[in-house]
Each structure stands twice: as C-alpha cells, then as structure tokens.
Amino acid sequence: MDGHDTDDSKQSTADMTAFVQNLLQQMQARFQAMxxxxxxxxxxxxxxxxxxxxxxxxxxxxxxxxxSPSPSVPPKPKVEPKSADDSA
Incomplete structure (x- = not known):
C-alpha cells in the first residue's frame, strides 16, 4: 500500500463533508424562508x-x-291555543 489510497480517502471525506455542509446550509435557508x-x-x-x-x-x-350586554326584554310567555276540552 502506498500513500495514494490514503490521499483519495481524505479527499473523498473532504468532498463528502463539503457536500453535507452545503446541503445543511440549503436546508437551513429553506427552513428560514418557510x-x-x-x-x-x-x-x-x-x-x-x-x-x-x-x-x-x-x-x-x-x-x-x-x-356591553344590554338588559333584554323578558320573553313573552307562550300562550298555547285553547283546545275544545279547555272550554269547561
């Protein structure tokens, strides 16, 4: 193994970190706008x-x-029509 694989791994990690940071910044901006x-x-x-x-x-x-609540007029009592049975 030479140092080439290690450099690629570090570059890949740096790229992924930058991508994630950019994505989080975009999400934060959208969240703030909403x-x-x-x-x-x-x-x-x-x-x-x-x-x-x-x-x-x-x-x-x-x-x-x-x-304010005003004094209301008391409701009129219901007058039921008299039936023929009530005439006595």
Missing part, C-alpha cells in the same frame, strides 16, 4: 381578524347595540 412566510401569513391573518372585529363593532354601533 418560517418567515408562515410568520408573515400569521401577521396578515391577525390584521384581518382585527379589521373584522372593528367592522363588527362598527355595525353594532350603527344598530345601536353597544359592546
């Missing part, structure tokens, strides 16, 4: 929810209903 995208979408959804809540509150104001 993470940023998700955060942006969550922020957008939060803004839409805030706008929806404001629209609902505006509609309540237009209808004269405030955010």
């Amino acid at each position: 993470s940023d995208s998700i955060i942006t979408k969550i922020d957008d959804m939060g803004g839409r929810i805030d706008e929806l809540e404001q629209s609902i509150n505006d509609l309540k104001v237009e209808m004269g209903v405030d955010g």
Whole structure:
C-alpha cells in the first residue's frame, strides 16, 4: 500500500463533508424562508381578524347595540291555543 489510497480517502471525506455542509446550509435557508412566510401569513391573518372585529363593532354601533350586554326584554310567555276540552 502506498500513500495514494490514503490521499483519495481524505479527499473523498473532504468532498463528502463539503457536500453535507452545503446541503445543511440549503436546508437551513429553506427552513428560514418557510418560517418567515408562515410568520408573515400569521401577521396578515391577525390584521384581518382585527379589521373584522372593528367592522363588527362598527355595525353594532350603527344598530345601536353597544359592546356591553344590554338588559333584554323578558320573553313573552307562550300562550298555547285553547283546545275544545279547555272550554269547561
């Protein structure tokens, strides 16, 4: 055995290490991009929810209903129609 096989083995290991490092860097970049995208979408959804809540509150104001529970009118008692048997 000469030193040639050892040099090839070292070069192969160095190539594999560089490949794996490059692959991990690409995966990290993609993960970061996806993470940023998700955060942006969550922020957008939060803004839409805030706008929806404001629209609902505006509609309540237009209808004269405030955010606090108002005293409700007691429900009318149900009046059942009298049957012929009840006429006695």
